Amino acid sequence: MTALLRRPAGAAALIVLLLIILACAAAPWLAPYHPDTANLNDALAGPGAAHWLGTDELGRDILSRLLYGGRPALLSSLLVVAVTLGIGVPAGLLAGFLGGWADRLTMQLVDVGLALPAMVIVLVVLSVFGGKLTIALIALGILLVPPLVRIVRSAALAVRSELYVDAARVSGVPPARIVFRHVLPRLRGTILVQASIVAALSLLFTTGLAYLGFGATPPNPSWGSMTAEASQTLAQSPWLLVASGGIIGLTVLCLGLFADTVRDLTVARWTGEQSSVRIFAPPRAKIRTPADEAPAGALLSVRGLTVTIQQNARAVPVVQDVSLDIRAGETVGLVGESGSGKTSVARSVIGLLRGGARIEAGRIVFDGVDVTGLTGAAARRLRGGQIAFIAQEPMAALDPTCRIGPLLAQAVRCHQQVSAREARQQVLDLLRQAQLPDPERVARCYPHQLSGGMAQRVAVARALAGRPRLLIADEPTAALDVTVQAEIIALLRGLQEQTGLAILVVSHDWGVVAELCHRAVVMYAGQVVEEAPVTELIGAPNHGRAAHPYTRLLLAANPAQAPDGATELPVIPGTIPAPGEWPAACHFSPRCPQAATSCTVGPVPLHDIAAARRSRCVLSAGAAEPVGQP
Amino acid sequence: MWWLIGRRLILAIPLLFIVSFLSFALVALTPGDPAVSILGSYATPAQDAALDRQLGFNQPVLVQYGHWLARVLHGNLGTSLSSAQAVTTELNSGLGVTLCLVIGATLVTAAGGVALGTLSAIRGGAVGRATDAVAMLGFAIPAFWLGLVLRDLFAVRWHLVPATGYEPFTQSPGGWFRSLILPVATLAAAGMTGIAKQTRDSMRDTLARDYVDALRADGVPEWRIITRHALRNAAIPVVTMLGTFFVGLLGGTVLVESVFALPGLGSMAVTATTEHDLPVIVGAAVYFAVGVVLVNLLVDVIYGWLDPRARVT
Numbered sequence: 001m002t003a004l005l006r007r008p009a010g011a012a013a014l015i016v017l018l019l020i021i022l023a024c025a026a027a028p029w030l031a032p033y034h035p036d037t038a039n040l041n042d043a044l045a046g047p048g049a050a051h052w053l054g055t056d057e058l059g060r061d062i063l064s065r066l067l068y069g070g071r072p073a074l075l076s077s078l079l080v081v082a083v084t085l086g087i088g089v090p091a092g093l094l095a096g097f098l099g100g101w102a103d104r105l106t107m108q109l110v111d112v113g114l115a116l117p118a119m120v121i122v123l124v125v126l127s128v129f130g131g132k133l134t135i136a137l138i139a140l141g142i143l144l145v146p147p148l149v150r151i152v153r154s155a156a157l158a159v160r161s162e163l164y165v166d167a168a169r170v171s172g173v174p175p176a177r178i179v180f181r182h183v184l185p186r187l188r189g190t191i192l193v194q195a196s197i198v199a200a201l202s203l204l205f206t207t208g209l210a211y212l213g214f215g216a217t218p219p220n221p222s223w224g225s226m227t228a229e230a231s232q233t234l235a236q237s238p239w240l241l242v243a244s245g246g247i248i249g250l251t252v253l254c255l256g257l258f259a260d261t262v263r264d265l266t267v268a269r270w271t272g273e274q275s276s277v278r279i280f281a282p283p284r285a286k287i288r289t290p291a292d293e294a295p296a297g298a299l300l301s302v303r304g305l306t307v308t309i310q311q312n313a314r315a316v317p318v319v320q321d322v323s324l325d326i327r328a329g330e331t332v333g334l335v336g337e338s339g340s341g342k343t344s345v346a347r348s349v350i351g352l353l354r355g356g357a358r359i360e361a362g363r364i365v366f367d368g369v370d371v372t373g374l375t376g377a378a379a380r381r382l383r384g385g386q387i388a389f390i391a392q393e394p395m396a397a398l399d400p401t402c403r404i405g406p407l408l409a410q411a412v413r414c415h416q417q418v419s420a421r422e423a424r425q426q427v428l429d430l431l432r433q434a435q436l437p438d439p440e441r442v443a444r445c446y447p448h449q450l451s452g453g454m455a456q457r458v459a460v461a462r463a464l465a466g467r468p469r470l471l472i473a474d475e476p477t478a479a480l481d482v483t484v485q486a487e488i489i490a491l492l493r494g495l496q497e498q499t500g501l502a503i504l505v506v507s508h509d510w511g512v513v514a515e516l517c518h519r520a521v522v523m524y525a526g527q528v529v530e531e532a533p534v535t536e537l538i539g540a541p542n543h544g545r546a547a548h549p550y551t552r553l554l555l556a557a558n559p560a561q562a563p564d565g566a567t568e569l570p571v572i573p574g575t576i577p578a579p580g581e582w583p584a585a586c587h588f589s590p591r592c593p594q595a596a597t598s599c600t601v602g603p604v605p606l607h608d609i610a611a612a613r614r615s616r617c618v619l620s621a622g623a624a625e626p627v628g629q630p
Numbered sequence: 631m632w633w634l635i636g637r638r639l640i641l642a643i644p645l646l647f648i649v650s651f652l653s654f655a656l657v658a659l660t661p662g663d664p665a666v667s668i669l670g671s672y673a674t675p676a677q678d679a680a681l682d683r684q685l686g687f688n689q690p691v692l693v694q695y696g697h698w699l700a701r702v703l704h705g706n707l708g709t710s711l712s713s714a715q716a717v718t719t720e721l722n723s724g725l726g727v728t729l730c731l732v733i734g735a736t737l738v739t740a741a742g743g744v745a746l747g748t749l750s751a752i753r754g755g756a757v758g759r760a761t762d763a764v765a766m767l768g769f770a771i772p773a774f775w776l777g778l779v780l781r782d783l784f785a786v787r788w789h790l791v792p793a794t795g796y797e798p799f800t801q802s803p804g805g806w807f808r809s810l811i812l813p814v815a816t817l818a819a820a821g822m823t824g825i826a827k828q829t830r831d832s833m834r835d836t837l838a839r840d841y842v843d844a845l846r847a848d849g850v851p852e853w854r855i856i857t858r859h860a861l862r863n864a865a866i867p868v869v870t871m872l873g874t875f876f877v878g879l880l881g882g883t884v885l886v887e888s889v890f891a892l893p894g895l896g897s898m899a900v901t902a903t904t905e906h907d908l909p910v911i912v913g914a915a916v917y918f919a920v921g922v923v924l925v926n927l928l929v930d931v932i933y934g935w936l937d938p939r940a941r942v943t
Contacts, residue, residue, distance in 0.1 A: 112645045114874065115926060117918040119881030120899055120911075121652065127903040127911045204772050208885050211774050212900050231778045231889075235786060245775035253770035260766070352843050384849035397844035399859045400939060410858075411848040446938040466849060 010261025024070030031064035069221035080202035083141025092152025113146030189266025305362035333513035384466035398447035405443030453484035547615035727894035735817035747829025768823035794891035
């Protein structure tokens with residue numbers, strides 16, 4: 001309730017609604033005139049002092065008639081709501097909670113019920129029962145049951161699968177009690193929303209019926225019949241129509257707004273606030289460019305990259321001052337636990353950051369050209385044409401409604417001016433290159449007809465469509481089983497050897513890095529902590545050679561690197577801190593077994609420790625010069 | 631795909647049974663003697679009984695329903711009590727008007743709603759909020775009221791289109807079009823905003839999917855991603871909604887045909903209700919139910935065409 005008051009639209013709607021209901025209920029005391037008192041001398045008067053809302057064609061006071069006319073309208077709605085909820089809520093609860101045949105039968109009936117044309121059925125009822133409105137309203141209430149059952153059922157299903165309901169069931173609490181004590185209270189919001197919607201629909205419906213002449217008998221006023229009367233005198237006094245239709249519209253509007261607000265409050269609370277999706281990239285932040293230049297020979301050069309996300313109106317870094325280089329034909333592994341920021345680095349390079357993340361500082365140079373935050377046609381030429389990106393989930397990257405052939409042909413034609421026929425031919429070649437058996441059949445497949453391994457091979461073929469020079473593969477094997485993993489690794493290595501493609505592999509798996517990469521860049525909590533040739537890190541005798549304690553622990557925690565006969569893998573104590581909670585000093589110091597007081601003094605710079613090796617550990621800092629900014 | 635259509639057809643059979651039996655049982659349950667209501671209070675009891683025998687009202691309900699059903703299967707819905715015409719003849723004369731109206735309104739709703747919703751999803755911000763506000767208004771304004779206002783403004787005051795009546799297409803295509811503009815606009819107004827809102831939500835959801843990012847990574851232009859990929863995926867839930875919307879539309883035609891005095895099924899149903907012409911009103915219910923069945927079938931076909939995953943099993 002207090003939450004509702006914080007939403008001005010919802011609160012205002014509720015207040016207006018209550019005022020309308022109270023005013024109609026108190027009509028005998030509030031109405032300035034009797035609703036049927038005619039005064040032909042004063043017919044069709046506009047709003048004025050004597051009649052606040054004017055008079056109708058018989059000179060009756062509109063305000064009084066609206067107040068009295070609201071009573072049948074609102075009471076009818078109440079009746080319909082009572083019937084609909086009285087049947088729909090128990091039926092939906094039972095179907096959702098019991099499941100099985102009861103559920104199937106209910107849903108079959110609901111399917112039939114949803115297809116019943118309500119208005120015509122109500123007319124049949126009216127015709128049969130000689131215009132008895134009450135029976136027609138009960139019929140309407142029954143006709144509005146099916147959609148309610150559907151909604152209550154799915155809500156009940158969701159609650160049923162929650163742990164505490166399971167627990168209650170296992171401990172032998174009778175089902176009826178579970179439903180009423182545990183499930184029903186959780187559905188209060190949903191039921192309130194549906195009650196408002198049913199009330200609004202029945203109000204619209206009954207006023208429509210009244211307009212057709214099946215409503216309150218004249219001279220008794222009702223909102224619907226008043227609208228019908230107003231339509232007769234529309235030419236002389238349009239105001240009447242505005243007043244009578246306006247009150248119906250206002251009431252329905254308030255019910256709708258109230259329902260919307262309650263839905264936002266209750267449903268959103270359970271499913272988590274929906275993050276608003278930014279379709280177009282947010283405006284590029286003013287980028288501070290660090291002074292040092294890209295070394296000669298680097299195909300891709302990232303310098304001082306800082307990526308932030310918006311959290312409680314504050315820019316929180318998820319990547320901090322990351323620099324890395326990839327030479328043509330080189331394969332680099334970007335390693336770290338989830339949450340280390342490695343995917344954000346990869347996505348920054350191709351300009352496809354998600355979830356409102358943006359590049360706050362730094363520079364991304366590809367083949368000598370600054371491509372930081374590129375947009376428009378230039379970005380499109382870069383993506384796919386120069387740098388290809390394979391996202392984490394191979395299946396999720398495929399449009400489920402598009403066949404593989406046309407999808408890849410589109411990628412080909414985005415970067416080459418070729419005929420559709422030539423593009424098709426190239427697609428088959430690409431699929432063959434990705435070692436897919438029977439490329440022609442695969443090209444005709446929809447994504448759901450592929451296996452995970454095939455989808456990953458398709459992703460590789462797709463990445464090659466624009467003849468890129470750099471391939472970024474984000475966890476290329478994470479979603480696959482072990483044998484397929486090995487095949488994909490072999491495929492990528494083969495491609496790299498044949499085409500001289502540079503590859504950036506983002507992975508948490510040292511096995512993948514060992515198989516594929518020349519160099520490893522280790523990230524922890526948004527920073528690069530170590531960089532070294534893979535041959536100097538991997539292999540049991542080399543464990544000790546990792547310069548940073550985090551790298552050593554990460555290597556030791558990897559099953560493939562454990563010494564033979566080891567029964568337990570060492571784990572790194574603690575968890576990676578969330579963005580915004582990073583210590584100012586060494587980010588790893590709270591979890592580091594070797595942490596000394598010198599580790600918590602201040603930011604630790606990344607420094608050279610040997611040829612082609614860098615580390616961000618105080619302990620490995622010899623006399624070497626710091627590299628990059630802290 | 632065929633499996634899906636078959637399943638829907640099987641589902642349609644109980645629907646038609648329920649609608650017809652409901653209507654029929656209601657008629658049979660009518661308090662009072664039907665013959666009395668037909669012949670009026672001046673007929674003798676013997677005359678009433680004779681008519682009851684003639685019309686079969688003295689038999690048990692299920693037997694009556696069986697006879698009625700057998701006739702319906704032969705395309706005979708009985709005879710109108712007020713005009714003495716065959717019910718099918720009478721209703722068929724109004725079918726064309728109602729079909730033009732609902733098909734026109736569905737097309738306008740779908741095209742307008744999807745366009746508006748897509749725009750709102752892409753542009754967001756003010757356009758999105760405006761769509762929300764208009765959608766809420768479209769929900770709140772009673773259809774017949776909107777019809778009255780449109781009729782008063784465009785027909786009575788500005789003489790742009792005829793206020794009431796219908797011209798068949800065969801007589802005057804221009805007149806036909808002009809006589810349908812306002813009714814179609816009235817019917818489409820409410821549904822369009824609902825569809826726009828649904829499209830907007832669905833489109834936003836689609837544009838946040840991984841495969842949209844993957845298409846961007848391919849270097850595919852944004853407009854092409856939206857028109858070729860996102861729209862089709864986003865349309866899948868919208869099409870389902872269009873089916874439900876159509877059922878509501880049938881209710882709307884009843885009111886809108888009354889407002890614009892169109893000689894369609896809806897106004898016939900209203901007249902039949904006031905005149906207690908039971909065969910006609912039951913026949914109208916059957917016509918509407920068949921319409922709903924056909925539209926659901928069409929929705930399934932479109933669904934299967936849009937979503938290849940729905941074609942299996």
